[in-house]
Each structure stands twice: as C-alpha cells, then as structure tokens.
Amino acid sequence: MHPVEMLFDALLLLSMVVLAWQGVHARNLFRAVVSFMMFGLLTAVAWVRLEAPDIALAEAALGAGLTGALLLATLGRLDQGGRATRLRTTFMRFSLPWMALGLAGTTLLLAVTLALPAPGLDEAVLRAMPAAGVDSPVTAVLLNFRAWDTLLEIAVMLLAVVALWSLGQDVLASTPRLPAPALPALVRLLFPLFLLSTFYLLWRGGHGPGGAFPAGALLAAGLVLALLAGARVPERMTGAPLRCALAAGLLAFLMVAVGVMADRGVFFAYPPQHAPILIAMVEIAAGLSIGVMLTALFLGGEPTDVEGGPS
Amino acid sequence: MSALAGVVLIVMGLLFFLSGTVGLLRFPDVFTRLHAISKADTLALGLVCAGLALHADYGALQLKLLLIWLLVIVSGATCSSLIARAALAHGIRPWQR
Numbered sequence: 001m002h003p004v005e006m007l008f009d010a011l012l013l014l015s016m017v018v019l020a021w022q023g024v025h026a027r028n029l030f031r032a033v034v035s036f037m038m039f040g041l042l043t044a045v046a047w048v049r050l051e052a053p054d055i056a057l058a059e060a061a062l063g064a065g066l067t068g069a070l071l072l073a074t075l076g077r078l079d080q081g082g083r084a085t086r087l088r089t090t091f092m093r094f095s096l097p098w099m100a101l102g103l104a105g106t107t108l109l110l111a112v113t114l115a116l117p118a119p120g121l122d123e124a125v126l127r128a129m130p131a132a133g134v135d136s137p138v139t140a141v142l143l144n145f146r147a148w149d150t151l152l153e154i155a156v157m158l159l160a161v162v163a164l165w166s167l168g169q170d171v172l173a174s175t176p177r178l179p180a181p182a183l184p185a186l187v188r189l190l191f192p193l194f195l196l197s198t199f200y201l202l203w204r205g206g207h208g209p210g211g212a213f214p215a216g217a218l219l220a221a222g223l224v225l226a227l228l229a230g231a232r233v234p235e236r237m238t239g240a241p242l243r244c245a246l247a248a249g250l251l252a253f254l255m256v257a258v259g260v261m262a263d264r265g266v267f268f269a270y271p272p273q274h275a276p277i278l279i280a281m282v283e284i285a286a287g288l289s290i291g292v293m294l295t296a297l298f299l300g301g302e303p304t305d306v307e308g309g310p311s
Numbered sequence: 312m313s314a315l316a317g318v319v320l321i322v323m324g325l326l327f328f329l330s331g332t333v334g335l336l337r338f339p340d341v342f343t344r345l346h347a348i349s350k351a352d353t354l355a356l357g358l359v360c361a362g363l364a365l366h367a368d369y370g371a372l373q374l375k376l377l378l379i380w381l382l383v384i385v386s387g388a389t390c391s392s393l394i395a396r397a398a399l400a401h402g403i404r405p406w407q408r
Binding site: 182185186193 | 386388392396
C-alpha cells in the first residue's frame with residue numbers, strides 16, 4: 001500500500017474513534033448527534049476504502065442521512081429542560097464497564113475473524129455465479145444464495161413499522177417548522193433526481209454495486225427531504241395504498257419464494273432460466289418497499305390527514 | 312500540460328478549503344462562519360472537480376464531476392440559508408464590531 005493511502009486510512013480511523021467518543025460523551029446532545037452523523041459519513045468512506053461500494057452507499061444514506069434526520073427530529077421534540085443532566089454520565093460508573101465490555105467483545109471478534117478460513121466464501125460464491133441469474137456477486141448472495149436472510153430482514157423492517165404504528169399517530173404535524181423558501185425549491189429540483197437515482201441503482205443492482213437496499217435508502221432520503229420541506233402524505237395515499245406499498249416487498253418476496261416451489265418443490269430454488277426476471281421483480285418490489293418503510297419510520301406513526309399539500 | 316494544470320487547480324482548491332476552514336474556526340459568530348465556509352468551500356470544490364476533470368479519461372466522468380459540483384452548489388446554498396434562518400429564529404443576533 002502506498003504510504004499516502006496508509007496515512008489517509010490512519011487519519012480516517014483516528015477521526016472515527018474521536019467522533020464515536022464524542023457521539024457518546026458530548027455534553028451537548030446536538031453535538032453528539034452531529035458527531036454521530038459525521039461518524040456515519042466517515043464509515044461510508046471506510047467502506048469505500050474496503051472496496052465495498054454497495055455498503056458505502058447504504059451507509060451514507062442510512063447512517064449519515066436518515067438516522068441523522070431521525071435523531072435531529074427527535075432532538076427537536078425533546079424537553080429542553082432535563083437534557084444536560086441526563087447525558088453527563090460519570091466516567092467510572094458508566095464508561096469504564098462498557099469500555100471493558102467493548103474491549104472484550106472486540107478481542108473476541110478479532111479472535112473469531114482470525115480463526116475463520118482466510119479467503120472467506122468468495123470462491124464458493126464465484127463458483128456458483130453462472131447459476132445465479134445476475135452478474136453482481138453481492139446481489140447474487142442477497143437475493144439468490146442467501147435470499148432467506150434478506151426475506152427475514154425485510155420482514156423485520158415491516159415489523160418495526162407495524163410496532164411503531166401501534167404506538168400512535170405520526171408526530172410530524174407537531175414539528176415546528178421554519179419559514180424557509182429555499183428548501184421546498186431545492187426539493188422540487190432534487191426530487192426527480194432522487195427518483196432517477198433510485199431506479200438507476202435498482203437497475204444497476206443486477207450487474208454492479210447497487211440493488212434494493214441502497215436504492216430504498218436513497219428513495220427514503222428523497223421522501224424524508226420532501227417531508228421536511230413541508231410536503232405531506234396525500235390523503236388518497238394513506239390507508240390501503242400505503243399499506244400495500246409497505247408490504248409489497250415482503251409479499252413479492254414470499255410469492256416468488258413459494259411460487260418457485262412449483263418447479264422443484266424447494267423454497268427459494270429459482271429455476272435458472274427464470275432467475276434473472278424473478279430476481280429483478282423481487283429487487284424492484286423490495287427496493288420500493290424499503291424506501292417507503294424507512295420513510296414510515298421517520299414519520300413515527302400512521303400518517304394522519306391533518307393538512308393537504310404537495311407530495 | 313493538462314495534467315500539470317489539473318494539479319495546480321486541485322492545489323488551489325485545497326488552499327480555498329483551508330481558508331474556509333480557518334474562517335469557520337476563527338470568525339466570531341454563526342453568520343460570518345457560514346459566509347466563510349459556504350463560499351470558500353463551493354469555490355474550492357469547483358476547483359478540485361475541474362482539476363480532476365482534467366485528469367479524467369472520458370467525457371462521462373467529467374460530466375459526473377460537473378454534476379457533483381452543481382448539486383453541491385445548490386444544496387450548500389440551501390443548507391447555509393437554513394442554518395442562518397434557524398440561528399435568527401433562535402434569537403442569535405449578527406455579530407457587530
């Protein structure tokens with residue numbers, strides 16, 4: 001490795017550690033949230049350095065963007081009074097045990113990582129690629145070889161939305177809003193670009209970095225930006241259409257998984273000649289659903305029709 | 312020749328990044344800091360993108376670099392306006408000598 005690259009990586013690691021520390025220990029909650037967002041951004045850079053652009057895309061959109069928006073929105077609604085005392089945890093009582101636990105966990109992880117077979121599963125995946133139906137190894141693992149895991153991930157996300165909806169109605173209406181004419185104008189300009197990039201990533205997932213998760217995260221980022229600019233879920237979309245959009249990914253996934261049983265009687269055993277189109281269907285449905293689910297998580301509850309507006 | 316020009320542009324961009332950061336650290340209040348960081352960084356990114364475009368091999372990459380710069384101009388200007396408005400709404404008065 002070139003010395004400049006090593007210097008860059010060392011700086012990156014150091015900044016991440018400092019930001020992680022600040023995210024937990026900053027006296028000011030706002031400072032902690034901003035540190036956390038910066039941490040997400042640098043994590044994305046770290047994934048790029050590890051040559052994993054898929055994860056970098058998802059991390060940048062989720063870790064830095066959506067989670068940051070969620071935390072800042074929460075911060076805006078917190079009671080201003082009791083915030084200083086809550087976070088001023090003492091080093092000995094709080095940090096030391098957790099640091100010891102973290103150190104032990106890291107050591108354990110390191111030991112496990114070193115004990116794993118060195119090349120990992122690369123070879124097995126590459127051997128099976130001709131039968132995968134897609135050209136991108138990442139998509140092949142996510143939506144074919146280990147489709148079962150992805151199915152469960154999407155089910156967990158849907159469960160989270162259901163749990164959130166059971167807690168009450170959306171909280172966006174109570175968020176104070178600034179008169180800021182620039183933001184709606186920006187959203188009008190950028191929203192088509194968000195949609196374009198979402199579909200580009202979905203299409204690209206078949207043969208390169210991209211796919212359902214980055215595409216969904218990007219779609220959600222665009223939708224959340226629109227919500228922040230004052231757009232509301234239109235009335236005709238609440239209720240059944242929204243529920244369908246939320247469940248579409250899981251439903252399409254399950255239908256395909258059960259449907260292919262007609263061929264060989266095995267759950268998720270795509271018939272090779274139909275694998276590309278089936279995977280593309282699952283990917284598009286899952287990507288759109290992930291986008292809507294993440295936005296629903298930001299809304300914080302089932303949308304109420306408090307006011308009409310552009311969406 | 313264009314490689315050298317690219318390096319010169321990137322170095323100039325880095326100098327503007329540096330001056331913007333110095334402004335962010337040294338200026339007295341949020342408005343002056345915004346003024347320093349938004350203007351200097353936008354110009355700096357433009358210079359870096361132009362320098363990288365001179366090093367890029369094919370047209371699509373140069374177009375992407377231009378697009379990145381345009382997106383950052385638009386979103387950066389909006390962000391600065393939002394931060395300044397939020398600061399005003401929280402009762403922060405602009406610094407006066």
